[in-house]
Amino acid sequence: RWVLSTIELEEEKDAQFLVSGEGVPDVFTINESTGAVYAHKKVDREEKPLYHINFDVLDRNTGEKLDHELAFDVEIQDINDNPPRFSLPEVTVDVKENIQAGILPVTLVVTDIDQENTPNSEFDITLVSQTPAVPKIAVQQYEGGLARLVLKGCFDYDYKIILQAKDHGTKPKALSSTAVVNLNIVDANTHQPTFKERQYYGKSIEMATSDNILRVAVDDKDTPNTDAWRAKYSIIAGNEEGTYKIETDPETNEGVLSIVKSKNYEHTTLVNLQIGVKNVEDLFVCPSLFDSTSIILHMIDTSDTDVYLKEEEEPGKVLFKPKVHDVDSNDTRYVLLDDPADWVAIDKKTGEITSTKKMDRESRMFTNTYTVKIHLADINDNTPELVNNSAVICGNKVNKVKVRAKDLDADPYSGPFYFSLGDNETLKQQWKIEPECGVDAFLISLKTLPYLNYSIPLVIMDQQNKAGHDTLEFMVCECEENDVCKEPPSISFGPADIGALTARLLIFLCKYVVLMVCFNR
Ligand SMILES: *[C@@H]1O[C@H](CO)[C@@H](O)[C@H](O)[C@H]1NC(C)=O
Ligand SMILES: *[C@@H]1O[C@H](CO)[C@@H](O)[C@H](O)[C@H]1NC(C)=O
Secondary structure, three states, X not given: OOOOOOOOOOOOOOEEEEEEEOOOOOOEEEOOOOOOEEEOOOOOOXXXXXXXXXXXXXXXXXXXXXXXXXXXXXXXXXXXXXOOEEOOXXXXXXXXXXXXXXXXXXXXXXXXXXXXXXXOOOXXXXXXEEEOOOOOEEEEEEHHHEEEEEEOOOOOOOEEEXXXXXXXXXXXXXXXXXXXXXXXXXXXXXXXXXXXXXXXXXXXXXXXXXXXXXXXXXXXXXXXXXXXXXXXXXXXXXXXXXOEEEEEOOOOOOEEEEEOOOOOOOOEOEEEEEEEEXXXXXXXXXXXXXXXXXEEEEEEOOOOOOXXXXXXXXXXXXXXXXXXXXXXXXXXXXXXXXXXXXXXXXXXXXXXXXXXXXXXXXXXXXXXXXXXXXXXXXXXXXXXXXOOOEEEEEOOOOOEEEEEEEOOOOOOOOOOEEEEOOOOXXXXXXXXXXXXXXXXXXXXXXXXXXXXXXXXXXEEEOOOOOEEEEEEEEEEEOEOHHHOEOOOOOOEEOOOOHHHHHHHHHHXXXXXXXXXXXXXX
């Protein structure tokens, strides 16, 4: 395989051949008289893919060089001696039963250290076995050795899944390795009925008990009046004190909500109840996910607290503090619903309201009283959002932007997140998101990116599938040091901007043409 260029050597000269450089004399030596080069050892490409060695030829009598030095690279050919490997041989994940159907919060990473872009390092990730065998779980493979599990159906069981990654190498043969994924289903149940509405609204007077304040209805495809059809309702959240009761109307199968204990709501006028439903009889195969709905009850306040404040009083004064604080503060927080002039601040934990500005009685916002509405909110009232909404991409060789999401709620109302482009089909033709599941993801352009400003709306869902809508704004430009644009791009690219962009490009081109004409004169 070695074809050396000519070395000039006078006849009858007593020459001495020398070799030096990487791997000499450990791996390579030369016969000083004949110039024959020997390799003495097995070499490993994954350890050292290339040896750079030099050859010299000297006059044996004078020690002078007889020719220029000859430099030479020995490239080690790859054989398929490494299997693709999972970053973790075993993963155990808790999966919430009401996670969005299909997507499981498990991302596996596989790498093969054999030579890049050859069959030796290309691999397929497949599912070898799953227990139980149904419902079927599938594995989706993404670029960069990432894989995700997908389940169509619902989580009734704990799963043990064995995955295999097998490369395409043939010399000497294909290699593979496996990993185990354990899915522990948290709070698993079999439920069939589904609520007709996602949200119900009701009204009641505080400090009163009342029957039948609201009815919720479900659809159930089973034979009516069997235990597989009869619904059993429960209040999942919002009823820590046993104030409410929900019962099934045996005739209509509706859930009937009543207030069984009177309660003074202070200023917490909206109550959020989470209602779940299941059948009297549990089913063997669960056709859909556990269903729940929420009820927002507007408790009409009969004892508003009046707070008196002199106008132009210095800000920072505590105006109001809820007296009753009997709900676990880890599950709830106070939210300011209505503060028209932005005059007050609320402590999310204690509900304490303080003034933030000097209040002006002559303001349009005043009649005589300034009304502030607060709401005792469910812990998952924050939606996921981007940590950073803006970015600068230097040069257009890179076609992806890293995005990171956060959610002020705590687990399990927070990440890992599910990223998507929503329903925007135009965007989906140009962009994709990978991985779709996790805390970080990449927004990847399927085309090279011209130097422009970009504005891409993203949908980010938390573990409970509560969706946040956020927009990533970024610039693609030529950069100076420290990732600062040399010249900020002046035109924008957004989902609705394509027409405008063309127009602005035309204007730009027209100006340019005019300038060129002037210059040429
Ligand atoms: C070099 O090659 C010659 C000729 O084949 C042989 O006689 C000699 O022993 C070799 N020298 C070494 C150090 O192997
Ligand atoms: C609330 O959360 C804090 C911090 O996580 C914890 O120390 C405390 O025990 C929790 N309280 C309740 C009532 O769960």
